[in-house]
Amino acid sequence: MMWVEFLKWLHVLGAAVLFGTGAGIAFFMLVAHRTRDPHLIAHVARSVVIADMVFTATAVIAQPVTGVALAYAAGWRLTESWIVMSVGLYVFTGLCWLPVVWIQARMRGIAEASARGRQALPPDYFRLFRIWFVLGWPAFAAVLAIFWLMIAKPVLW
Numbered sequence: 001m002m003w004v005e006f007l008k009w010l011h012v013l014g015a016a017v018l019f020g021t022g023a024g025i026a027f028f029m030l031v032a033h034r035t036r037d038p039h040l041i042a043h044v045a046r047s048v049v050i051a052d053m054v055f056t057a058t059a060v061i062a063q064p065v066t067g068v069a070l071a072y073a074a075g076w077r078l079t080e081s082w083i084v085m086s087v088g089l090y091v092f093t094g095l096c097w098l099p100v101v102w103i104q105a106r107m108r109g110i111a112e113a114s115a116r117g118r119q120a121l122p123p124d125y126f127r128l129f130r131i132w133f134v135l136g137w138p139a140f141a142a143v144l145a146i147f148w149l150m151i152a153k154p155v156l157w
Contacts, residue, residue, distance in 0.1 A: 021051055042114075064090070
């Protein structure tokens with residue numbers, strides 16, 4: 001039983017890292033964006049890109065590994081509806097996150113170029129920000145739904 005508790009702890013820790021890093025990144029990017037200051041945006045975006053690579057990417061890899069190990073150790077079938085739905089939402093979240101990682105790096109580059117040239121942010125930056133912002137909402141909702149599924153373990157079908 002100790003093994004199950006350890007896997008559960010790892011899985012919850014990974015989920016907390018995913019959720020916390022995602023919420024933190026969104027908050028700090030939004031606050032920086034609202035200043036319209038290319039220097040500040042470039043600085044924050046550099047940190048955000050690093051945080052995504054160090055924390056989010058690590059947790060993205062750890063979650064399915066700990067999840068499958070936990071399911072087997074706890075005796076859950078991977079075909080249980082709440083697990084299938086969780087995996088589907090996880091994949092959906094990943095499909096939102098992958099372009100966001102590229103967009104954040106691109107926004108960082110645009111902000112750095114604007115700061116170096118002492119120019120205002122170009123329209124391309126704002127277009128990318130809108131896409132980044134829109135992709136964040138369904139991913140955030142999906143992560144909240146995954147948390148509920150992991151706790152409630154409902155029979156969905």
